[in-house]
Amino acid sequence: MNMKTRLGVTGSGGFVGSHLKNNSSSFPSVESVECFDSKNASLFDIESIKPFVKDKNVIFHIAGATKAEPDELMKVNLLGTGNLLEAVRKYSENKVKIIFTSSCYVYAPTKTPSKINENSALAPQNIYGLTKKFAEELLEKYHRDYGIDFLTLRLTNTYGPLCYPNKQSIVATIIDSTLRSKHFTIHGDGSRMIDLIFVKDIIEAFSKSLSYNGKKKIFNICTGNPVSISDIIALTEKITNSKLKTQCQKQPSSGFLISDPDLAAKELGFSSSTTLEDGLSQTIKWLEQI
Secondary structure (H helix, E strand, O other), rough: OOOOEEEEOOOOOOOHHHHHHHHHOOOOEEEEEOOOOOOOOOOOOHHHHHHHOOOOEEEEEOOOOOOOOOHHHHHHHHHHHHHHHHHHHHHHHOEEEEEEEEEHHHHEEEEOEEEEEOOOOOOOOOOOOHHHHHHHHHHHHHHHHHEEEEEEEOOOOOEOOOOOOOOOOHHHHHHHHHHHHEEEEEEEEOOEEEEEHHHHHHHHHHHHHHHOOOOOOOOOOOOOOOOEEHHHHHHHHHHHOOOOEEEEEEOOOOOOOOOOOOOOHHHHHOOOOOOOHHHHHHHHHHHOOO
């Protein structure tokens, strides 16, 4: 974008949002950054959102629930997104672009470890993925009907400092269990492949998305290089010079969710740059201090 960006951020208190809050003021063209004040406003009260959206021209909508009961997932991810869009429609004084953090969990898993691109079938296997899919549809509807611009960034499994174990990240849980000699349960035999991306790379993708004015609206933000649970454990043990106590629990295969990074590389100029070993080392360093 050529004009100066008055940026708003929802969800700045969460894992990814806190990293964005700490770095967004240095993004090119950003004039000001305001984080949504959840103490004095609510995504469940459209009128209270008015001061936040009034003068913004870009809003990163990161606020959302991940691991919660279905009613909470639907309330936060659907109603919260819908209310933000309504507030923009009713109260914004500028043309607004909403950059929405969606998830690879909107896709249908594949039976083999093949890459999923942005045109692949959508068939979420859990309520979380379903709410993200419906939120994407809300963005598209408001774009068609009211001209509210948007980008949807489908993030894959994100890890890094500020991501806590046991509720936010399998990587953080593996590291925490290794550092503190806890037992870790492997669901399956450890061969399950996941696509991991370091949070610093996510922030780089956010920065790239600010200046994008092309026609594409949906991007996978990922590495495209899946790793197994066993590989993550082995590398964590190597870096920490410790041994993780593991136990296996049989679990049928749920398929693969491995995203294709090519479109984001071509259109946004974004490619992840952090190696798994470097990302794990930085995450381990942070978890050792909490």
